[in-house]
Amino acid sequence: MSDALLQIRNLRIEATSYPPGEAPRDVVLVDDVSVSVEKGKVLGLIGESGAGKSTIGLSSMAYGRGGVRLTGGTITLNGRDIRLADARALRALRGREVTYVAQSAAAAFNPAIKLMDQVIETCLAHDVMGRAEAEARAVMLFARLGLPEPERFGQRYPHQVSGGQLQRAMTAMALCPKPDLVIFDEPTTALDVTTQIEVLAAIKEAIRDTGVAALYITHDLAVVAQVADDILVLRHGKRIEYGATEQIITAPKEAYTKALVSVRSIEHVEKPDAPAVLEIQSVTARYKGTNFDVLKAITLDLPAGQTLAVVGESGSGKSTLARVITGLLPPAQGRIRFAGRDLAPDLAARTRDDLREVQMIYQMADTAMNPRQTVGTIIGRPLEFYFGLKGEAKRKRIQDLLEQIEMGKGFIDRYPAELSGGQKQRVCIARALAAKPKLIICDEVTSALDPLVADGILKLLLALQAAEGVAYLFITHDLATVRAIADRIAVMYRGEVRRYGTKTDVLTPPFDDYTELLLSSVPEMKMGWLEGVLDSRKMEAAGN
């Protein structure tokens, strides 16, 4: 361990929190974490949000986001302690010895500067090499990362390339100045699953070819298992388990790690066929002022009390379908039948019962609630509006709903800011449930949540379905979620339904090309999965 590139010992990181209406107080974000990275090795940092992964990652550049302070321990990089180094010394090492790849490359690139100038900026600022040499190296990295037209790619602006390409460009930017260590902070989390696998493979190859060491931060154990040599499991800023990847995946010691490994353990057997509550009949839709059909002759049925999962990548038309069903976007053609009657195309023409019986839950529970209303007011609103409940009767019903979402009566007077991400989503579920709907449209409701929390939400949704007989139209890009909850599945691609049927039918071969690609791109929690998939794809391509 003596030749460790980065050695963190007993690291303590604090920040000042300003809770509304209370005195500011110091909170400990990272407590007594020790870890080391040797030259050319990849360390995976894994944990749910708030575990301190990014905070530890940035501490290896002695950088504290916002008011974050590195208050204890040592951070030894290339043999010297950088925790208390001055600004000049830090500037000399940032971008030279350690570089950073952010989660959202789309936000991390400056929109006003050409990609090439941003990619080589670090090389020039630190006098690593001259402009011509840096540009040549950038083009070489673009090519190695599989970017289109590597010679000309750098002449574009960030908005002119796709999200997956930007993420690769960011990796090129991090590798360009030949650093000793690269911090990858959730580099594939914001990408579609079919893009994620390509970017992941490109990053892994680039790490191997350049021999650089890396910290790979993610909440997805299956992803980190593909790239890391060692894994550090974190929770609430503390180290839970630290070991070789093989050991963490196959023989975890701690209970929390075991839960992470076995997450998505829900076994859901599809229900027998039943009469449809929702029939979507050859619906075509387009947005105002465009001449492009976002939905092309979609026909789907959702049996009463069951779950139809709509899967696809971004831009496939999933959310537009939800807008059409709720009446926010009247379809250009086709009709929607609901509970045996036609639904008016436009929201304004629907009856109060139409509105009551179709409810929605959103991806961002945060923005779907008024931050200045209490949980009681939020859940009570549909009770007043649809059922005219008041006073004690309303309060009693709110408390029943809170019991149903497993939160307890005590939450009735709390504000959204006081709740965790999972609790916020539960309140949104209670609000939808309060209207006694026949159909709830769930738009990526677990995408923003940590795996274990998401698991809890899915279990709750299944329990509520069994108790209330409500049907779900479940929009997601995550196939593991689909397996856990769906009775029927529709695979969407570019506004069309590529595959539709019961869960068993859709997930059983033979597959169409797109479904095959989608299914094989979902990371599996075993080492070597990535190479296996890529090899079999290459062989197939060669065979054709």
Add this chain to the structure above:
Amino acid sequence: MHPVLTLVVQRVALGLLLLLAVSAVIFLGVAALPGDTAQAILGQSATPQALANLRAEMGLDQPPLTRYFQWLGGVLTGDLGTSISNGTDIASAIGQRLGNTLFLAAWAAVISVPLAILLGLVAARYNGRWPDKLISGATLSAISLPEFVVGYLVLYFLAVKWQLFPSVAMVFPGMGMMDRLNAVILPVIVLVLVVLAHMMRMTRAAILNVMQSAYIETAELKGLSPMQVIWRHAFPNAIAPVVNVVMLNLAYLVVGVVVVEVVFVYPGMGQYLVDHVAKRDLPVVQAVGLIFAAVYIGLNILADVISILANPRLRHPK
């Protein structure tokens, strides 16, 4: 056609349309005033017959719409009419005045715009620390004082007490460049102090707003110095809001400097307008109003065009 060109052409066309509308409003406003040019020339005691003769001679008996188009046609061919108070050609009188005003405004702009942006960048760099407080405090004090107070303070110290510069900004045709500059230095100082604070504070606010972006963190993690981060990464994304405020202030330098011109007895457009309003010289008021409107609209179009050109999404579409 490139989409940016389309946008720019649209903006310019819209500006011309707006200018046409403003010309109609100016014409109607002046026409709606009690009394007309003939009355103003002949005075209250004129006989109806004399008035009618003069109106026929000047074309004032024509319907307003005809007179509007005659006036507009004149404006487009460079004929702004004749002043009734002294019978001179308005266009040539204004030409010289406008030149003086633009000279003063240009020097004030050349000094104040880069200075305001530089001070804004420095204030943003040291946000909340003493350089920021000093810059903000000084520029806010300057803007809080009325212009004539600033003017008289500058006069008292620089012209009277220390006798560094002339107290009266006299310029005349044929004057040499250095003499001219020496003459206008005091009004330029006052104008710079008046417009500095607004532009500086907008620059500071726009930069601080951009500094919240994720790409600023990227730049910091590249090991760039704070000033490099602000200048190369923040400023290009703050141009649009800054340009809008800069143009408003430039317009003010042309159309709003009456008080400063009076304090320094400077023969510019403001004084010219005030003199002729007092004399009820309606053709002059119309002409000056139209020129002021054209300056205002022109500078705002320029601000729009620069904002469009500064946006890479518009400049380089997918």
